[in-house]
Amino acid sequence: MKQRILCFEGLDHPDFDEKECVPSGDTRFLKMDFTTVSPGTELFCIRGGETCRPGYIMTGHDETGRHYFVFPSMSESHSAHCNCRAFGPETLLVELPEGFPLELAGFLRFANIGLLPLLRFGALPAHVAVIGLGPVGNLAAQSARILGCRVTGVDCSPRRRELAGECGVEETITPEEFGRRKQTFDRVIDTVSSSGTLSAAAAALCDGGICHMVGIVREGELAASTLCREIWNRDLRFLSGWEMKHPFAAIRSNLERAVRWTMQGRYRLAPLLTGVIAPELPAIGTAYRNLADDPEHHFCYVIDWRGAEG
Known part of the structure; x- marks a missing residue:
């Protein structure tokens, strides 16, 4: 097959x-x-100008018609935007129940990223801050709400704060407001992980609090000694939020939980989908350009391959 x-x-x-x-x-x-476009990760890679086969979020069906959400192994976590694919035994396939909205299945990946820090230590945090309300942050905030945590979403974008509100996140604030919340939160999920957000997270955490660095940590001006002094003085923990470092058993459990919550209507996913596009280059080029140039109004796209099976 081609x-x-x-x-x-x-x-x-x-x-x-x-x-x-x-x-x-x-x-x-x-x-x-x-296949679902992951705007932050994919745009970061594509903007480098090198030849890039983006994407890692896929939903497909086998010869029997069973539908699966794909959580690829590290070696197969690329070239997701395609009409067909063969997967090795290390890739996780999660079967989707009849009636699951397949166009929304890609949000399961974002849900898993947010669930891992919330469930990692057993006891749930009382008050969680989520920095950045893109697809990952929005789902992390929704998950915290469903689990019974008090949650505060943080984003500079008025539209993304509004969108989080439409998805049931009751409190959203600006980064400036977050900067005034000293020693308030038990846990921070930082989907940005810049010098500014990591410093703000340290100030906002209660003594003994945890920051999960979900976003890729970038170069910046924050001195290691400055952050480490806060960690030492106040018994803070800053942990990797990279999902690929977690056991696949935990990932499977989180994905299956997210499937149940989707079927039960507990997640609000439809507002997060900007559009469904055909696997045609003009439509794809326009969608990616919209995500890059106008993230205020273009949140997430999926490519519908069902008519392009080869």
């Missing part, structure tokens, strides 16, 4: 690579239903 894989050479140059897809005996073959 496999079509989306690739970029810079943001304005999408194209398709085509090759024959021949599954081997130990692989599991899926035809894709939908």
Whole structure:
């Protein structure tokens, strides 16, 4: 079967690579239903200008018609935007129940990222701050609310704060307001992980509090001694929030929990989906450009591959 894989050479140059897809005996073959654009991660990679096959969020079906959400192993966590794919035994396939809204399945990946820090230590935090209300932060805030935590969302974007409110997050504030909340939160989930947000998280945590660095930590001006002094003086913990460092058993449990909550209507996912696009280069190029240039009004897109099975 011909496999079509989306690739970029810079943001304005999408194209398709085509090759024959021949599954081997130990692989599991899926035809894709939908693939979800992860705006933060993908745009970061594509803007580098190198040849890039973006994406890691996939939903597909096998020859029996069973639908699966795919959580790929590290080695297969790329080239997700394609019409078909063969997966090795280390990739996790989570079967989706009948009636699950397949176009929304990609949000399960974002939900898992937010659930891992909330559930990592057993006892739930009483008050959680989520810095950054993009797809990951929005789902982390929704998860904290569902689990019974008091949650405060933090974002500089009025629209993203409004969108979080539409999804049931009752309190959202600006970064400036967050900066005045000294020693208030038991846990901070930082989806940005910049010098500014890490410093603000330290100030906002109660003594003994935990910050989960979900966002990729970037170069910045925050001196290590400044942050470490706060950690030492106030018994704070700053931990990696990278989901690939967690056991797949925990990931499977979180994904299955997220599937149940979606089916029960506890997650509010529909407001997060900006649009469903066909696997055609003009539509794809426009969607990615919208995400890059106008993130205030373009939140998340999915590509519908069901008519492009080859």
